[in-house]
Every structure is written in structure tokens, then in C-alpha cells.
Amino acid sequence: MGVVKGICESIQVILENDGFMDYMDETRFKHIIDIENEALGALLDGMLEEEAIPHRIVRNYDNVYAGIFIPQYGWGYVEAPEEYREQVIDLYLDLKLSNREEGNE
Numbered sequence: 001m002g003v004v005k006g007i008c009e010s011i012q013v014i015l016e017n018d019g020f021m022d023y024m025d026e027t028r029f030k031h032i033i034d035i036e037n038e039a040l041g042a043l044l045d046g047m048l049e050e051e052a053i054p055h056r057i058v059r060n061y062d063n064v065y066a067g068i069f070i071p072q073y074g075w076g077y078v079e080a081p082e083e084y085r086e087q088v089i090d091l092y093l094d095l096k097l098s099n100r101e102e103g104n105e
Helices: 002-018 038-050 082-101
Strands: 029-035 056-059 076-081
Touching: 029 038, 029 082, 038 056, 038 076, 038 082, 076 082
Parallel strands: none
Antiparallel strands: 029 076, 056 076
């Protein structure tokens, strides 16, 4: 167990030194844009991953309320650090435009 603990501590030090832990700090993630549906959410998630943009896709669905808030608040939204706001919005708008051109909306 001591070896595993040592490895975990080493990884923690590496991540902290690289600034990764600061980068993924919860307080840095801001609501960027609302997502209309699950399909757009999945596609946008893939695009953001390809661009190495730190993000989180948050669904507004709640099992307790069986999704009754989706019509009011939309399917979900993207959270990301503020410095990526324009990139996230541009990717989402490009995605919506390409879907419209293909007749998927």
C-alpha cells in the first residue's frame, strides 16, 4: 500500500506543478452557453475534447422530477473557464449551422 500511496503523491505533485489542479479548479468553470438537446451536447462534447478545451456538459435532467425542467431551462449547458468562452460559443454555433445546412434541425 505504501508504494501506491507514494505513486499517488508523486502524481499529485506533478499535476500541481503543471498547473493542472489550478486549471481544473471548480471555481474557474462558468456557465457559457445553453445546449438545446442531447445530440448537440454529445457532438459539442466531442468537438471540445478534440480542441483540448477544458469543459463540463451539465444536463438539466433530474430523475426525481422526471425532466420537467427541460422545457423551461433547456436540455443542458456547457461550463468552461472564462478564457475559452469565445471558442466554446464559436464551436457551438458552427455545429448548429452545419446541422441546419444538413437539414438535421
